[in-house]
Amino acid sequence: MDGLLRKKDLVDVVGVAKSTIADWVTEFAVYIPTVKHGAVTYYKPEALDVLNYIRELREQEQSKVQIMQLLAKKGFPITVEEAVEDVQRVLSGADPRDTLLTVMQTMGQAVVEIGKQTERQNRIETRISEQNDRMDGQDGRIQTVEGKQDEAAGRMTDLEQKIEEMRQQLVNAQAEAAAAKQEAAEAKEQANKRRGLFGWFK
Template sequence: MELLSLQGLSHIVGVPPSILTTWVKQFAMYVPKVQEEEGNFYLPEAIDVLKYIKQCKKERYSCTEIENLLVTEYAVLDKQNLENKADPAVHQVDDKETIRCMMQTIGLTVSNINQLSESFHALEHKYREQTRELNKLKKQLELLHSKQIH
């Protein structure tokens, strides 16, 4: 069973983690999650639910309206899933979709790591420049101080 972190889910759904956290709390019974020692992780099925919620929010539905839509929408999906359990072709499609989502998440993670690395190097360069400037100012201060004493 593949599990997604909140951060990974955030990238896939295209919503900031803070908003996703709120949605997960508001619509908890529709967002499948697993609680582990390291924290909460989400089943791949959560992607569709959260994308649906995102679309509803975009269309300015209230939480109550979204809840009502989720009841009807995901009751139908559950019935379809039960009917498709015996069909191996459906599992293949689900597996391909899961792999696609995982690859997207990995790609976004690599991209984020590259961006963070670039930011780190830029900050490191700035730190060195500021340290040099600080040392220069210290020397000037020491020189002024020594001139005042003499």
């Protein structure tokens, strides 16, 4: 898998014995980021930083408790699931090398990490809520605009109807004017004929 490491890769890069790496990834599992693919465990590249730091501390003859404290102080993130498994191992007596202090520290780190995750989740939920509020406001404005558009469309339809009525009235007026003009011309022609006939009798 791209970017992920096997235990053999950790041995090659960190430069310690395979058994030593096996011990470290078990003892300090809460600080070793892993990815499980089926039954196989792969290690994220960040695990190398943790293991190299552990190697430096071991060379300084630091104890496991001291290393756990220094890893926490260094700011390496912990994996909550691994922390819970670590505590369960100690409480079941499966790992006698761990001490009560280590357990308490691991639990403390797990609680802090859970608190951080809760805070991040709350911030995300707040942003989602704010985004939803903004979207609701935009929907309201869109509905207002659409309402105004519908009103404008209605007024436009009324205006078009009035224009059509006025156009029809103008056509009718023009027809009436043409008819009146025709009647006037015919009346004038009749008047001229009568004058001509009167002049002939005279």
